[in-house]
Amino acid sequence: MRSDRGQSAPLGLKIAAGCGLLFLHLPILLIFVYAFTTEEKSFVWPPPGLTTQWFAVTWNRPDVWQALSLSVRVAAISTAIALILGTLCSAAVSRTKFFGRETISLLVILPIALPGIITGIALRSAFALADIPFSFWTIVLGHATFCVVVVYNNAVARFRRTSGSMIEASMDLGADGFQTFRHVVLPNIATALLAGGMLAFALSFDEVIVTTFTAGQQQTLPIWMLEELIRPRQRPVTNVVAMVVMLVTLLPILFAYYLTRDGDQIAGSGK
Amino acid sequence: MSLDATMPRASAPAILPGSGGMRGALSDLFWRRPQLLLLLMLLPPVLWLGIVYIGSLFALLAQSFFSIDEYSGLINRQFTLKTYGDLFQAANLDIILRTVTMAALVTLASAIVAFPIAYYAARYARGRWKALFYLGIMLPLWSSYLVKIYAWKLILAKEGILTWLLAKLHLLGLLDAWLSLPVVGGNSLSVSFTGTFIVFVYVWLPFMILPVQAALERVPGNLVEASSDLGASPGQTFRNVLFPLALPGIVAGSIFTFSLTLGDYIIPQIIGTSRLFIGQAVYSQQGTAGNIPLAAAFTVVPIIIMGFYLWGAKRIGAFDAL
Numbered sequence: 001m002r003s004d005r006g007q008s009a010p011l012g013l014k015i016a017a018g019c020g021l022l023f024l025h026l027p028i029l030l031i032f033v034y035a036f037t038t039e040e041k042s043f044v045w046p047p048p049g050l051t052t053q054w055f056a057v058t059w060n061r062p063d064v065w066q067a068l069s070l071s072v073r074v075a076a077i078s079t080a081i082a083l084i085l086g087t088l089c090s091a092a093v094s095r096t097k098f099f100g101r102e103t104i105s106l107l108v109i110l111p112i113a114l115p116g117i118i119t120g121i122a123l124r125s126a127f128a129l130a131d132i133p134f135s136f137w138t139i140v141l142g143h144a145t146f147c148v149v150v151v152y153n154n155a156v157a158r159f160r161r162t163s164g165s166m167i168e169a170s171m172d173l174g175a176d177g178f179q180t181f182r183h184v185v186l187p188n189i190a191t192a193l194l195a196g197g198m199l200a201f202a203l204s205f206d207e208v209i210v211t212t213f214t215a216g217q218q219q220t221l222p223i224w225m226l227e228e229l230i231r232p233r234q235r236p237v238t239n240v241v242a243m244v245v246m247l248v249t250l251l252p253i254l255f256a257y258y259l260t261r262d263g264d265q266i267a268g269s270g271k
Numbered sequence: 272m273s274l275d276a277t278m279p280r281a282s283a284p285a286i287l288p289g290s291g292g293m294r295g296a297l298s299d300l301f302w303r304r305p306q307l308l309l310l311l312m313l314l315p316p317v318l319w320l321g322i323v324y325i326g327s328l329f330a331l332l333a334q335s336f337f338s339i340d341e342y343s344g345l346i347n348r349q350f351t352l353k354t355y356g357d358l359f360q361a362a363n364l365d366i367i368l369r370t371v372t373m374a375a376l377v378t379l380a381s382a383i384v385a386f387p388i389a390y391y392a393a394r395y396a397r398g399r400w401k402a403l404f405y406l407g408i409m410l411p412l413w414s415s416y417l418v419k420i421y422a423w424k425l426i427l428a429k430e431g432i433l434t435w436l437l438a439k440l441h442l443l444g445l446l447d448a449w450l451s452l453p454v455v456g457g458n459s460l461s462v463s464f465t466g467t468f469i470v471f472v473y474v475w476l477p478f479m480i481l482p483v484q485a486a487l488e489r490v491p492g493n494l495v496e497a498s499s500d501l502g503a504s505p506g507q508t509f510r511n512v513l514f515p516l517a518l519p520g521i522v523a524g525s526i527f528t529f530s531l532t533l534g535d536y537i538i539p540q541i542i543g544t545s546r547l548f549i550g551q552a553v554y555s556q557q558g559t560a561g562n563i564p565l566a567a568a569f570t571v572v573p574i575i576i577m578g579f580y581l582w583g584a585k586r587i588g589a590f591d592a593l
Contacts, residue, residue, distance in 0.1 A: 008395070009391055009394075009395040010505070013387055013390065013391055013395075014391070016387030016388075016391075017387045017388045017390070017391035017392070020384055020385070020387060020388040020476075021388060021404075021407050023384070023473070023476075024407065024408070024411040024473075024476065024477070025407065025410075025411065027419065027422035027423060027426060027473065028410075028411065028414060028418075028419070028422060030422050030425060030426065030432065031418060031421070031422050031425075034425055042428070042430050043424070043425045043428040043430055043431045044430045044431075045425075045430070045431050045432040045435045046435065084315070085315055085316040085319055085320075086316070088312045088313070088315055088316055089312075089313065089316040089317075091312055092309055092312040092313045095309075096305070096309055098309060104313070104316075104317065107317070107320050107321070107324075107325070108316070108320065110320075110324065111320070111324055113530070114530075114534075114574070114577075115530055115531065115533060115534020115535070115550070115573055116534060117534045117535070117536055117550050117553055117554070117570065118328075118331075118534060118570045118573070118574065119324070119327075121331060121553060121557055121566060121567070121570060122324075122327035122328045122330065122331040122570075123323075123327045124557070125327070125330055125331050125334055125557075125563055125567065126326060126327035126330045126331070128563070129330050129334075141323060144319075145319070145320065145323055145324050148316065148319075148320070171302075176294070176295060176298035176299075177297075177298035177301050177302060177308075178294060178297075178298055199413070202413060206415045206416060206417070208416065208417055208537065209534075209535075209536070209537065212554075222415070222416075222417050225417045225418070225421070226417060226537065229417070229420070229421060229424065229541050230540070230541065238421070242415075242417075242418045242421050242422075245415045245417070245418050246414055246415055246418050249413060249414055249415050250410060250413075250414055253409065253410065253413045253414075254406075254410075257405075257406065257409065261402070
């Protein structure tokens with residue numbers, strides 16, 4: 001009798017799983033084809049011809065550049081804030097047991113557990129009540145709030161694997177608290193933080209639901225895309241931007257996966 | 272000879288002197304009072320989330336008890352339940368019912384599509400294939416939400432790839448027949464409820480696969496073997512062994528698919544009919560209509576539905592599968 005290991009899956013299951021994966025991936029691949037189409041007015045398939053001229057047209061569009069630059073700045077600052085807050089929070093929660101520990105975890109997860117529209121409208125009405133005008137910083141405020149959880153999840157998973165006795169050993173060998181943090185704790189959690197930061201950046205770069213409520217007149221790249229989706233002006237430019245957005249978000253994800261693939265909890269398994 | 276190497280160390284004092292200065296004093300203080308360090312670590316994140324986030328949520332909740340003056344359009348800041356009464360108007364109940372039905376259908380469909388992928392990844396994929404499956408689920412999960420919707424607009428458009436494919440297969444009649452149906456049909460798939468439904472299932476599918484896979488990973492393979500050894504058909508094994516064990520994972524995934532569908536306003540706006548969903552109602556009430564109290568009351572609906580949902584999910588142990 002042979003054992004079950006190495007037994008191959010029933011054909012029906014293979015087909016269903018394969019079709020499922022195709023269903024997940026074909027639409028994304030389609031974006032890469034449409035970026036090269038010569039058709040301007042409609043979404044006709046198959047593309048009548050292929051061209052790279054739209055890349056040049058997009059390159060010369062100041063509104064795309066402005067939106068891209070705003071998105072990158074917002075994502076960078078939100079990620080920095082999320083890194084600080086997420087690391088502090090995960091260190092406190094995983095190193096010690098204290099009253100209200102569960103509440104803190106819930107507090108961190110809540111912004112991503114509730115639908116984005118609730119976070120968005122809550123922030124917007126709070127800005128209105130407090131007479132805060134919309135600005136770069138109101139966008140950052142919203143983004144940092146839901147980015148904390150990504151850094152937190154990654155750092156907590158790493159702290160769980162890091163033995164607390166290493167910190168005691170460092171102290172025993174005469175290092176003070178700051179030296180221990182710099183030479184023992186930080187190297188241990190560095191890749192988890194980098195992965196968390198990458199994911200936070202991707203999350204912020206792509207966010208649209210909360211941003212529509214906190215941005216006022218400014219356009220991040222996803223808001224620019226949304227405008228184009230609702231009122232299309234130049235479809236080929238949208239196609240090219242869609243492809244660029246896809247690449248900008250995919251690369252950090254792949255890198256974050258690469259950084260944490262040996263761990264017990266791989267980065268990004270919850271969004 | 273190893274003695275030589277250890278000699279200089281032996282002459283060092285057993286207890287090192289403190290590093291001195293501000294830094295040393297602070298370090299010593301934190302060592303003696305770990306509670307203080309804990310407090311300092313928790314203070315920034317708790318202040319941020321507590322003030323910015325929880326504060327905003329309460330501000331929103333408070334505004335749902337205000338009302339709008341129908342003549343002047345100004346917000347009347349006096350406690351009233353009138354706004355909640357407005358929720359029960361036929362048009363608004365219609366929106367709530369439509370959204371909940373859509374969320375339930377989307378959840379059911381994603382569970383059906385997700386199961387084979389999750390089962391294959393958990394039981395049969397090994398080594399390189401396992402990593403490939405993992406990335407195959409992660410990349411669509413994290414790739415841009417708007418671009419995914421845009422891709423479906425390309426696919427579902429009247430002149431798009433789906434129509435082309437069906438024409439090649441000589442099945443266009445089937446599509447036309449479907450589109451001529453009353454509720455689910457429309458001019459083309461991209462302006463019908465069917466289109467909205469497909470895109471919702473597509474966008475939330477990875478959120479269903481991951482918890483189901485996590486639940487199935489914990490099912491020992493020999494349990495399935497034992498079931499067939501005892502004479503169960505594959506169908507019976509699925510119904511009586513696999514499905515009950517996967518159920519907590521399915522419920523955990525359904526929390527995401529259900530909650531995300533309840534709150535989304537972009538997908539039905541871009542691919543769908545002009546009939547509103549809860550998210551769109553919230554958006555238009557706070558935007559063009561300027562009726563923040565009603566918008567706030569509308570957001571309480573998904574919060575309450577999700578509250579009950581989470582309570583039920585917790586009772587059947589779905590949180591262990593997260």
